[in-house]
Amino acid sequence: MLTAVLCQECHGGTTITCSQLHLYVIFEHEGVFIHSSTEELDDQDSLISGFLRIVDKDGDVVVEYKPLEDTVDPSNMLCACKDSSSVVEWTQRPHRSVDQQLSYETEWDMVNAVSFKRKAHTNGEGGSNHLHERNKRSFSFNVADLRSVTVKCEGWSYLIFCLRDDTTLPAIHFHQGGSQAFLDSLRKSVQLSESPDDENLLLVGTYSKAFSQSFENLLDDTNYGLVQKFKKDPYTTTFGGFSKVTNYFFDAFRPSESECQQRPAEEMADILGELIPGLEINQQEEPGFEVITRIDLGTRPEVQRREPVLLENWAKHQDSEGRLSNVPHLKHLIFKGGLCHAVRKEAWKFLLGYYPWDSTHEDRKTLQKRKTDEYFRMKLQWKSVSEEQEKRNSRLRDYKSLIEKDVNRTDRTNKFYEGLDNPGLILLHDILMTYCMYDFDLGYVQGMSDLLSPILYVMENEVDAFWCFVSFMDQMHENFEEQMQGMKTQLIQLSTLLRLLDLAFWNYLEAQDSGYLYFCFRWLLIRFKRELHFQDVLRLWEVMWTGLPCQNFHLLVCCAILDSEKQKIMDRHYGFNEILKHINELSMKLDIEEILIKSEAIYMQIKNCKDLPHSVSEILGLNTVTDSSTLETSEYGVLESPQSSPRPAHRQDQAFSNGHGLLQETSRNRCKVAFIS
């Protein structure tokens, strides 16, 4: 059993017939859509969701798009597919039904016997320049046949491929981000240059030596031993894996649970013994690891915060029918000053995407009615489970027991939740139970009560709180999933940012075995909920929900806090334990306005940097759209249609911006990034 399972449907099994064929997935991203509004499908289903991949099939680099099967629950698909790595080998297995594919069965075997030599380049021979007729919405083509890519932005990015035979493929829409990562991966195989006549048009040039710094560099002999160990042990990887090239292998080599359990303890010990001290190795001694040389970020600009948005300001932005106007400006105001408490109850519903910004009072009344029905239908589901049934449903029982325990341990000093039998506690409990029904696969995970509590406090209404919580969970979902992919990704991204901002501090943390930033775990899991006073959490969250000034702004918040602590940590020569303790003990001692000022200043500093490493712009979503104004609308575009797919609301573009960022950075070999190998 492997965690990384790639569904056959996503792979165009028809093309993979040769038993000798080695197939490498260079890039993979789900949540890529084709719009088929002219088709039979009405409303939101006119979006066809699918996978986009770049695959190396025995040297031929092929771009494939495959829609997800209609019967497949995309949330399952997320779990099943997100851990897949960029380097996988197809192993021949009997075909399975769709259901079976979704289980964590092995369809793809991780680098057991992958040959690490990659062909120097693709010449297009034998390329499959055709659309599969089998499924009219899927396509694949050899990159050698690609003539141009049109990059457009319509609140989100979408790409149109034009092939050398003048075939224009259907536009593919990146509602969940990833277009930049895709283009970057594509650049490894072909040269893309902006057309002199049209800045939205990328022309494909002849083959560049883009592969030169690609994966095989990271898979040289020295590292291969390490890789194999990683494959055997996911847990030490959790500990040690958030740094260096090993980041990249983290998920790729995660073995099955059973495989791990069967391993003798001695072997485990050896791996631990070897891997963890490995962290002490100075990265410069480690082949295949890129180093960003010191980049001059320039001075950090002065930033002013503003007063919170008042009720009258908010009202001014509404037309007579209740539509919010000049939303970018409004969001800007919220970003700069937050909201006064009286506005929150209404404004959060928009910020979180429960209400569309352009909805009228009437629309919202209708929406609320529908959502109320839906909520109570789900609530009834768990409410009506008898004791007898519960005895036979261990998962429900476990969720329930943990929710009961945690509700009693969440914000109990807050008036809304204090004392015995406070109605706030019952609401907290009921909403969390109903969320289990809404997303039974995820169920309840510790930390979720922390995320709900401020929302319920502001909404003072069970149904509204539930749906706002659902929207927030859409953003936070990955943090809580079985493999905690969201957490891993964020820790890696944070490490990348920190390295840019202060290499000396980053090196210090590395030397203290803290380079994987475990001590930020709680910050990220529940978005600083335990670090700040309750009122300050409300402020921080509403600021973050504006989606301004860039994506993953919360990572810059982490950087801002660390920036204030780094001197202390280094001066006092804190080691691993002391760093963890010091950071844990910052809780409730942080000043939110100071942090927000610094976070924004850091953002501006980074934004103004001309030689920004690509991995950094990728994380923050800089340069992924043409200018900052469209960047803002891109956020709205996503936020405004929260109902269009299960969890779209500006889900972070994580799938390929994590470890891959390092690779992209190195492969492009710019921005003063040196690659030592």
Add this chain to the structure above:
Amino acid sequence: MSSKSSLLKVILLGDGGVGKSSLMNRYVSNKFDTHLFHTIGVEFLNKELEVDGRLVTLQIWDTAGQERFRSLRTPFYRGSDCCLLTFSVDDSQSFLNLNHWRKEFAYYADVREPESFPFVILGNKVDVTERQVTTEEAQRWCHENGGHPYFETSAKNAINVAEAFEEVVRSVLASEDRPEHMLPSDTVDLCRKPRSRTRCC
């Protein structure tokens, strides 16, 4: 402080809500907070104490109990000198899960001989009147699983908490003489090489 202090790393494990953090806080700060949050991530506190004339720094690690957080919890098991397996006497499931916790610890902590590793079992919340686990049941489990010491505690009412932690120190010191533990500071190197644990049973 001029004399060298032995640093002992102990780890509290057990189901969510059995009172791990409360036990730690009661012991280290002699405080009990009914409104304490559930633990997210990993925390630890140090406490210096003298047991039988020996100065010891106890480093107590507290973890999140939910299964989901296992991969983020288990790396911290390594180098533990003692494991406090905790359940709540008013929650039979938490008692049944002791086995699971013991296994998880032994597996990830790099324990060569789980049979002789110093576990101490804590049955917490004895202040609660509706018990689901009897003293006899708990004692029987400890007896059958390696003869580990068992303490019935109440973090709320400060019953047996200090006694339990002192027993932890005694059982560690008694189990082996480990000069490498004599560290001049209160830091512990998580990355130290696995020791060979030689003990007689």
